[in-house]
Amino acid sequence: DQQVKQNSPSLSVQEGRISILNCDYTNSMFDYFLWYKKYPAEGPTFLISISSIKDKNEDGRFTVFLNKSAKHLSLHIVPSQPGDSAVYFCAASESARQLTFGSGTQLTVLP
Amino acid sequence: KAGVTQTPRYLIKTRGQQVTLSCSPISGHRSVSWYQQTPGQGLQFLFEYFSETQRNKGNFPGRFSGRQFSNSRSEMNVSTLELGDSALYLCASSLYGAKNIQYFGAGTRLSVL
Numbered sequence: 602d603q604q605v606k607q608n609s610p611s612l613s614v615q616e617g618r619i620s621i622l623n624c625d626y627t628n629s630m631f632d633y634f635l636w637y638k639k640y641p642a643e644g645p646t647f648l649i650s651i652s653s654i655k656d657k658n659e660d661g662r663f664t665v666f667l668n669k670s671a672k673h674l675s676l677h678i679v680p681s682q683p684g685d686s687a688v689y690f691c692a693a694s695e696s697a698r699q700l701t702f703g704s705g706t707q708l709t710v711l712p
Numbered sequence: 713k714a715g716v717t718q719t720p721r722y723l724i725k726t727r728g729q730q731v732t733l734s735c736s737p738i739s740g741h742r743s744v745s746w747y748q749q750t751p752g753q754g755l756q757f758l759f760e761y762f763s764e765t766q767r768n769k770g771n772f773p774g775r776f777s778g779r780q781f782s783n784s785r786s787e788m789n790v791s792t793l794e795l796g797d798s799a800l801y802l803c804a805s806s807l808y809g810a811k812n813i814q815y816f817g818a819g820t821r822l823s824v825l
Contacts, residue, residue, distance in 0.1 A: 701757065
């Protein structure tokens with residue numbers, strides 16, 4: 602049973618536009634959420650995180666939104682750049698225990 | 713500061729063999745976690761070690777085991793390899809209590825023939 606789901610395996614966006622990556626979870630005990638980015642032949646790189654006591658966290662071009670009632674998480678990238686093309690994983694943890702990852706979304710930013 | 717180092721980067725083994733993968737965490741990090749990544753499955757948690765003790769374990773068979781040394785370096789071992797064990801194995805380190813921001817190595821690509 603997948604507790605963290607990324608239902609879109611891929612997403613294509615034009616350079617300069619907004620990229621929106623979505624993530625749903627089923628475990629209401631998750632209290633910390635993260636996004637990681639992964640390039641081929643490299644390990645995942647931490648991007649941004651959010652605690653369950655917040656509904657938004659912003660870092661430069663990246664903003665994460667959390668909707669606890671819908672158990673939904675999204676990552677907004679504005680403006681999107683070709684260098685953002687990568688696989689994005691959302692992850693969640695309960696009481697600082699191990700991370701549970703989604704299956705990833707391949708983002709392609711077209712020049 | 714050096715990042716997480718995993719060795720070797722690539723491995724080819726045959727069914728029935730065993731394999732040992734190594735991970736050196738970021739200096740000062742005491743927690744090491746291991747993940748298996750296969751196409752379409754995301755990252756599946758294997759186990760976490762802290763201060764040489766296994767703290768958490770994922771849903772993998774007993775053929776998968778690990779250990780952590782006093783210098784926080786970690787190894788994972790897979791015995792009696794199966795074709796389905798072919799995957800990218802990722803190691804991540806973190807500070808204890810650091811809200812689980814984990815820093816990943818580049819991984820070891822294991823192919824079982």
